[in-house]
Amino acid sequence: MSSTDSSNRGAAAQEATQATDAATDAATNSPAAGTTTPTPSADIVEVAAAVILRTNSAGAREFLLAQRPPGKVYAGYWEFPGGKVEPGETMRQALDRELVEELGIEVTQATPWLTREFVYPHATVRIRFFRVEAWRGGIAPIEHSGFAWLTPGAPSPVEPILPANGPILRALELPARLLITNAAENSVDGELARLARALGDRSAATASAHEGRACLVQVRDKELPAAERQRLAAGVVALARQHSGVRVLINDDAALARSVGADGAHLPAARLLAKDAVRPDFPLVGASCHSAAELARAAELGCDFAVLGPVLPTPTHSEAAGCGWEAFAQLAARSPLPIYALGGMREEMLATACAHGAQGIALMRGWG
């Protein structure tokens, strides 16, 4: 979706209101955080798992995997620390307890992230993944056989990894920001200049070098004449190639994406819902969503991420309310996909978005 699409506005809010089980852990660090217990199900084992993140001495991001000890199902496999939710516990309480028991640490900052269901021979599990960025105490091998710190996107030095975790490792490669072009307002040349400035500024953001540079860029501007859109797309790809960690997706035009050598394709909601829809053959595929049904469809097609909104009113649609953060959190809590919040986003809203389960923020006017 885009902040200029008006169809389906309000659907996200409506569906979120109908959701009964999804308020689980919406704003995990707020006072009300994680106050909802999962809806009990005889068939599904609820699990809370921690993607523990740190920045190493070279400024690169790393995450922790731990090896399951002998005697457990899938012994020897590598996993994110965590475990089953006990009766009456919220997801967040389970996470906190497991990390004390398994690693000897007290979580001081965690944000809800993805929810993944997986059918094992021994059980069907629903795993709520949290990103854990701060804790008290040193990580100790109380229950695991070993630990490894991995770099997102780099080949794993350990194996085997629990089979449910493949998509989680891929999601860890996604950055926090998705920039969307707006040549309709800024002109093609203006937009290329804005991107050059933004990427230059990101390169200068050495404090957290990796995070600072990385972003996705979606070439939208569907109304541009074909030749102009081609020029915009080619220019965006050329700029992206000058910066590591910048990947480009083209909205709704796989042929153009191929011709300019883009990294991926982005599916508008209408394309997503078409009966004959398939995942375009690109390493990276995103989808625009406004509702739980569209999010489910994006996951079913194997998209790598979704963009969900509008969350807040946008300048072009100030008359229409966005779905708001709580509805966003409820929808995100049920999705296996990383989700970027769209609609009225500004850089300073990133932390709020992540606290409500977002992968990050999608910006059209709010970048550069």
Ligand SMILES: Nc1nc2c([nH]c(=O)n2[C@@H]2O[C@H](COP(=O)(O)OP(=O)(O)OP(=O)(O)O)[C@@H](O)[C@H]2O)c(=O)[nH]1
């Ligand atoms: N902790 C954890 N469990 C995962 C991950 N991925 C995944 O599929 N699971 C599955 O989720 C379930 C978690 O159960 P567990 O055995 O670790 O639970 P637990 O720590 O409470 O152990 P216990 O039952 O021995 O007390 C297992 O079926 C496991 O295979 C992961 O990354 N971390």
